Amino acid sequence: ENYKYLLFVTKNGLVKRTEIKEFDNIRKSGKIAIILKDNDELIAVDKTTGENEITIGASNGRMVRFVESEIRAMGRGSSGVKGMELDGSMVVGANVVNDDQNILIVTENGYGKKTDINEYRLTHRGSKGVKALNLTEKNGNMISLNCIDRDAEELKDVMIITDSGIIMRMPLEQISTLKRATQGVRLIHLKDDQKVSTVTIVDKEGN
Numbered sequence: 001e002n003y004k005y006l007l008f009v010t011k012n013g014l015v016k017r018t019e020i021k022e023f024d025n026i027r028k029s030g031k032i033a034i035i036l037k038d039n040d041e042l043i044a045v046d047k048t049t050g051e052n053e054i055t056i057g058a059s060n061g062r063m064v065r066f067v068e069s070e071i072r073a074m075g076r077g078s079s080g081v082k083g084m085e086l087d088g089s090m091v092v093g094a095n096v097v098n099d100d101q102n103i104l105i106v107t108e109n110g111y112g113k114k115t116d117i118n119e120y121r122l123t124h125r126g127s128k129g130v131k132a133l134n135l136t137e138k139n140g141n142m143i144s145l146n147c148i149d150r151d152a153e154e155l156k157d158v159m160i161i162t163d164s165g166i167i168m169r170m171p172l173e174q175i176s177t178l179k180r181a182t183q184g185v186r187l188i189h190l191k192d193d194q195k196v197s198t199v200t201i202v203d204k205e206g207n
Contacts, residue, residue: 003047005073008033009056009083009094012040015125016080017048017071035079044094052096055103055120057132057145060089064129065097065120082126093145101147102177105133105184106160108195109140113184114177117147134183144199148172157205160188161198172201 006023008016016034023031034042048054048068057063064084071081084091097103097117106112113133120130133142148156156172168188176185188196 002049004050005048005068006033007046007048007054007068007096008042008080009044009091010034010036010040010080011043011090012037013056013058013082013084013086013091014040014080015054015056015071015083016078017068017073018076019073020047022076032076035077037079043091046094046096048096053098053122054094055097055145055147056084056094056129057092057105057142058084058086058089058129059092059141059143060087061131061133061135061142062129063103063120063132063145064125064127065122066125067122070125085126085128087128092142095145095147097147100150102150102153103132104146104148104158104172104175104201105142106144106187106196106199107133107139107141107184108143109138110160110186110188110190110196111139111184112175112187113182114175115180116177119180131181134181136183139183140195143196146199146201148201155204157202159200159202160196162190162194163197164194166194171204
């Protein structure tokens, strides 16, 4: 792939696109990549070709999908533009996506599901997006959003880590594929007010 840009997405919903060539010749002390505003942090960085689609998911269970050309390219010393209208929630994941992928969503109370990316219509940068999850008291806020190539799912495991350090690992293909406005199914039984804190997709052992 001919990657031309780095895409940055922050917790408070700012997005920024900077040409990769601006990061040539990095000194040992590093280079500023993005100026973060108060109480913001970097959630995701990805490579893009200039013609990709981007998804951003928020803790309120909504997701926005738009074309990256809606973000003008900016230099390293800028903070970016609004990627999503968050309504007081925060960004929990962002990905460069294509039509051959599923979106994996996991909630803080251990529920999850996969959904075909094509169930999420293209909207615009800065919008509220569409419902990606039916939020209830039972499943809790969305904690992570990942995308996976459908034809690689049987080669992948999902690792779910709780805020008290418990790790559970399960095959990605065992997670149900559901429509977008559903609450998901229980993936992990949480004891004593634990919450899911991190979700990561790894290769199956032995691959």
